Amino acid sequence: MLNLTPRDLELITLGELIGDVTHVDSLARAVIDSRHIGTDDVFFAFKGEKVDGHAFLQAASDNGAALAVVEQRQSNIGLPQLVVDDCQKAMARIALHRRKQFSGVLMSMTGSCGKTTTKGMLVSILRQRGKTDATEGNLNNELGVPLTLMNMDASSDYFVVEMGAAERGDIRYLMQIAQPDITAITNIGTAHIGRFGSREAIAETKAEIFAELQEDHKAAINLDDAYASDWLELLADKKVHSLTFSQQYDTADLLARDIVSSFESIQFTLCYQEQTKAVKLPATGRHNVSNALCAAAMAILAGCSLDDVATGLAEFVPVAGRLAPLKGSWGGPLLDDSYNANPGSVQAAIDVLCQFDARRWLVLGDMAELGGYTESAHQDIGEYARSAGVDELVAFGEQSNHTLAGYFAASASTDKKTGRAFTDHDKLVAFLRQTLQPGDAVLVKGSRSSAMEKVVEPLLITKVSD
Incomplete structure (x- = not known):
């Protein structure tokens, strides 16, 4: 829930509020699709490459919107409007304000593969400890992350944000808004290589999730990834606490051993600080062991026990369309x-x-x-x-x-x-x-x-x- 008033948004965005909003006690949600507007929501008339949200102000009003954030005032629409210079920047400012209101642990991950699955596993583990919320679907870009933060439940103990990138600087931009306490990279592959030009460029872009961390933050490192040594060096220079995980290297802090895979589940032994725990994961494929290790490492950094990890992974529900x-x-x-x-x-x-x-x-x-x-x-x-x-x-x-x-x-x-x-x-x-x-x-x-x-x-x- 957004839980801000139109006057709050005016102050945060430095925009100009036009219209009568005295009847609006609190705005419910931030929305960029007029078809999904509900009562007391605020509609952001974002201008995309193919669609201009200003053309849908009447539809937003008809569906119950209490306010529209616009770049050009539409005087023929009765809906109250907050006029700003740039809708995307306005979303970022409001999202940052909401982030600063959140007192729980905020965690983010990126990577070429497995982000959404790892997010689901992490949420399942964290729910063993407290109230947990997360990015819906794959709202992980420059619009999706601000929307996620604006609409997050500030009473949650944990919040998990997925981050994606289409070009260099995207992760840095999202990090400056979300400011997570704990981050991870699932892996580096060749997804979207057409945009980036090389695997090295992808790795550099994803590494922005570590480069933006502060000294008191934490990171989970996939020791099986070819770029792990680069990440560890980067984090050592920043004095960020890291926890490594691996299926291959005994030097990792968190290990998966005795992996047995069937067609509906994977069983393995989780090893951490001389502790071991049997895990049964209702997913298939060894790559999901890596996803589970990433989620487990982030959860441990957040204070979860191995019992929490094992129970949470056992309760994980695979995402439709993902094996x-x-x-x-x-x-x-x-x-x-x-x-x-x-x-x-x-x-x-x-x-x-x-x-x-x-x-x-x-x-x-x-x-x-x-x-x-x-x-x-x-x-x-x-x-x-x-x-x-x-x-x-x-x-x-x-x-x-x-x-x-x-x-x-x-x-x-x-x-x-x-x-x-x-x-x-x-x-x-x-x-x-x-x-x-x-x-x-x-x-x-x-x-x-x-x-x-x-x-x-x-x-x-x-x-x-x-």
């Missing part, structure tokens, strides 16, 4: 990883698929935002799929031919593996329905632009039971 284990209509397992895709996350998902002792199908939509790496990245994934043990590749989208080219290039001349390409969801689904056999294991994955959930839904029966 959710389902049962397909053909009588075999369906791994729904349709939410998004980048080269690193696709490889991790393929590794999970290839644990099945069955005919293994990869149904892969295009990976977006790879820039000049697009063709080679899809070819590389095709090669990886074949070498990992994928039996049948079904590629979807404009890059299908590149994915298939890599897949067949890695195949022996006597290999009976097959591949198909599609650009129509309905035709793809029809092919799978006709071809899949009982027991076949299927992984569906792709970037948001590929909308691979349109493939999952028609093939779905139900969630696999433990």
Whole structure:
């Protein structure tokens, strides 16, 4: 809840309040989509690349908004308006004000893969200790984070903020607003490499989450990541307390050992300061062990015990579309990883698929935002799929031919593996329905632009039971 008055916003933003607001005791929420406006909400008429929020002031008013924050006054709209120079800057100022009102522990993470899953795991752990709130969905950009902070429950003991980046400086900007007490980077991969140009540039951008920390803050470091030594050096210079985690190195503060993975869960032993705790995580894939370690390390830095960690991880509910284990209509397992895709996350998902002792199908939509790496990245994934043990590749989208080219290039001349390409969801689904056999294991994955959930839904029966 925003819990500020229109006059409060006028003072915080240095704007000009126009209209009668004497009837408004307190504003409820900050919103940028007029379709989601409720009674006593404040609507920010943000100007985007394709849509100008000023065109939706009447809709916001009709839906119950008490106030609109605008850059140009709209005199033909009866809704009270707060005129500011820049809506985004106004949002940032209000978000910073709300952050300063929060007395609990605020925690943030970024990374190429696993941010939302790690956030969910961390929230589940922290709830063992106290009231916990977090970013909704993936509102992790220059608009989503301020909205999250403006609407956060200031009575929470813990608040978890996810941070994403589209270019250099984005994380720094968000850090200056959110000012978290504890931060982490899940990993560095090649997601959005088309925007950044290189993996090194991605690492430098993500490292802004550590560079902006103050001396009394804390950080969780993934010792398995290639850039861990750079982060540790950076934090040592800043005298920030760090806690390392790893699946590989015994020198880490927090370790996962004796990892046993099934198709619905992962079991491992968590080791910290001569303590051990058995953990059963209702997720699949070794990459989720890394996500769990990251969440555990952040929770420990916040004062949680290993018992809290184990209980919280056991109660974690996987996010839909992120390697959710389902049962397909053909009588075999369906791994729904349709939410998004980048080269690193696709490889991790393929590794999970290839644990099945069955005919293994990869149904892969295009990976977006790879820039000049697009063709080679899809070819590389095709090669990886074949070498990992994928039996049948079904590629979807404009890059299908590149994915298939890599897949067949890695195949022996006597290999009976097959591949198909599609650009129509309905035709793809029809092919799978006709071809899949009982027991076949299927992984569906792709970037948001590929909308691979349109493939999952028609093939779905139900969630696999433990």
